[in-house]
Amino acid sequence: MPHAPMPRFPTGFRWGVSTSAYQIEGAAHTDGRGVSIWDTFARTPGRIADGSSGDVACDHYHRYAEDIALMAGLGITAYRFSVSWPRVLPTGAGTVNTSGLDFYERLVDAVLAHGIDPVATLFHWDLPQSLEDDGGWLNRDTAYRFAEYADLVAARLGDRVKMWITLNEPFIHMSLGHGMGVHAPGRALLFDAFPVAHHQLLAHGLAVAALRARSGSPVAIANNYSPVRRVGDDPADLAAAAAYEALHNRLFTDPLLGHGYPAELGFDDAVVRDGDLDVIAAPIDVLGVNYYNPTGVRAPEEGSPLPFELVPLDGYPRTAFDWPVAPDGLRDLLGWLRHRYGTDLPPVQITESGCAYDDQPDAQGRVHDPDRIVYLDGHLRAVHAAIADGVDVTGYFVWSLLDNWEWAEGFTKRFGLVHVDYPTGRRTPKSSYAWLRDVIATARRETPR
Ligand code: PNW
Numbered sequence: 001m002p003h004a005p006m007p008r009f010p011t012g013f014r015w016g017v018s019t020s021a022y023q024i025e026g027a028a029h030t031d032g033r034g035v036s037i038w039d040t041f042a043r044t045p046g047r048i049a050d051g052s053s054g055d056v057a058c059d060h061y062h063r064y065a066e067d068i069a070l071m072a073g074l075g076i077t078a079y080r081f082s083v084s085w086p087r088v089l090p091t092g093a094g095t096v097n098t099s100g101l102d103f104y105e106r107l108v109d110a111v112l113a114h115g116i117d118p119v120a121t122l123f124h125w126d127l128p129q130s131l132e133d134d135g136g137w138l139n140r141d142t143a144y145r146f147a148e149y150a151d152l153v154a155a156r157l158g159d160r161v162k163m164w165i166t167l168n169e170p171f172i173h174m175s176l177g178h179g180m181g182v183h184a185p186g187r188a189l190l191f192d193a194f195p196v197a198h199h200q201l202l203a204h205g206l207a208v209a210a211l212r213a214r215s216g217s218p219v220a221i222a223n224n225y226s227p228v229r230r231v232g233d234d235p236a237d238l239a240a241a242a243a244y245e246a247l248h249n250r251l252f253t254d255p256l257l258g259h260g261y262p263a264e265l266g267f268d269d270a271v272v273r274d275g276d277l278d279v280i281a282a283p284i285d286v287l288g289v290n291y292y293n294p295t296g297v298r299a300p301e302e303g304s305p306l307p308f309e310l311v312p313l314d315g316y317p318r319t320a321f322d323w324p325v326a327p328d329g330l331r332d333l334l335g336w337l338r339h340r341y342g343t344d345l346p347p348v349q350i351t352e353s354g355c356a357y358d359d360q361p362d363a364q365g366r367v368h369d370p371d372r373i374v375y376l377d378g379h380l381r382a383v384h385a386a387i388a389d390g391v392d393v394t395g396y397f398v399w400s401l402l403d404n405w406e407w408a409e410g411f412t413k414r415f416g417l418v419h420v421d422y423p424t425g426r427r428t429p430k431s432s433y434a435w436l437r438d439v440i441a442t443a444r445r446e447t448p449r
Contacts, residue, residue: 009446011449015078016080019079024402026056026060028055032099034128039055040132049409070418078397081120089128122153122207123168140202154211164211164219166203170223170252191267194269201256225248228241240299256287258281287337297311320358354399359430372430417436
């Protein structure tokens with residue numbers, strides 16, 4: 001267990017937790033919600049490790065008041081949730097489901113009543129199935145539908161949401177959902193998935209303009225990053241590491257910050273129209289950084305369809321996901337962002353950071369998760385060190401408040417500060433919850449917001 005006191009964070013530093021709609025809400029058939037690509041994907045045999053779906057998940061749709069009480073007990077200053085597009089617009093466009101908007105209004109008002117800032121993500125991968133049937137993110141029209149949806153949500157909540165996040169991890173949605181086919185919608189296009197990147201970025205840029213027109217709150221995007229650990233010293237290994245860097249860490253961030261697409265990826269950019277790059281580079285107020293782990297990369301075998309090979313990294317402890325625990329990677333990543341983008345880099349918030357362990361209650365019903373405490377302690381110290389290095393980091397959100405439905409892994413991976421007994425829905429704060437509560441209480445005494 002870590003004992004050394006946590007160093008002091010800057011005044012106003014934001015302490016938060018993150019969740020997403022499909023992973024916690026349940027209520028998939030309630031109050032007029034439409035079908036998303038994840039409903040369809042989860043119902044397809046063989047796609048989800050335990051054959052489960054998010055139909056019920058944590059039943060947060062009905063238990064949100066209890067969950068907000070847990071947030072209040074933790075002492076967080078911000079809560080990042082996502083709005084389910086098909087709950088608000090069942091077919092993605094056109095007819096509005098007012099009950100869906102009402103739910104998010106109840107949620108936001110209850111969060112505010114506890115003195116917590118609501119941070120709303122507009123797209124956390126649950127595309128309305130009707131839009132997928134028209135081509136989804138391969139179809140440019142989806143970007144315009146997203147801007148209309150952003151306008152609708154901001155018209156209702158723009159006076160109360162304290163920060164907007166347009167998209168969650170467009171890289172993971174492109175690569176796992178459309179490149180490899182292990183996430184919804186299950187397309188395996190490899191590098192032909194590039195239009196999915198471009199249309200998501202276009203959607204982001206159009207939504208920035210829509211949000212600005214309706215709300216004075218800051219606008220951000222949450223990107224997934226993974227610092228590259230090159231394995232091997234051959235020129236081919238260097239080239240592979242550079243290719244992976246361009247794909248994972250630059251493909252979305254370069255154009256967002258006005259640098260255009262990384263040319264070395266050699267994508268067919270026929271879908272990029274005049275003016276698109278200006279829309280995409282609309283200034284944002286905060287860059288959201290989701291960080292889990294570094295990636296080992298070396299040159300591919302002859303004949304590989306990819307310009308790199310991913311290799312497991314030795315010498316790190318591992319989570320239940322088999323992901324390496326590497327807080328140094330977060331400090332390196334933040335330093336890399338500052339070095340690469342310089343004054344084009346806006347303030348950064350860590351919009352996700354966390355780990356999965358196989359946490360279960362003991363005979364007394366308590367849930368001990370010492371590994372998560374070590375994880376969070378290390379990553380918070382890494383953020384602090386990055387701030388000392390000169391990177392403007394203004395917040396840290398833990399993934400996640402609750403154990404929840406972990407996409408293709410179903411219920412088999414537990415990321416929560418709070419244990420969820422899925423059959424009953426019972427919530428039990430883990431020891432990491434008490435640890436983080438004490439860290440936040442001390443930090444807020446020292447550096448009030
Ligand atoms: C993120 N990877 O997903 C998502 O934003 C969350 O919804 C999710 O629960 C969390 O991280 C934990 O997985 C990722 O393979 C999924 O590198 C996969 C990867 C990274 C992030």
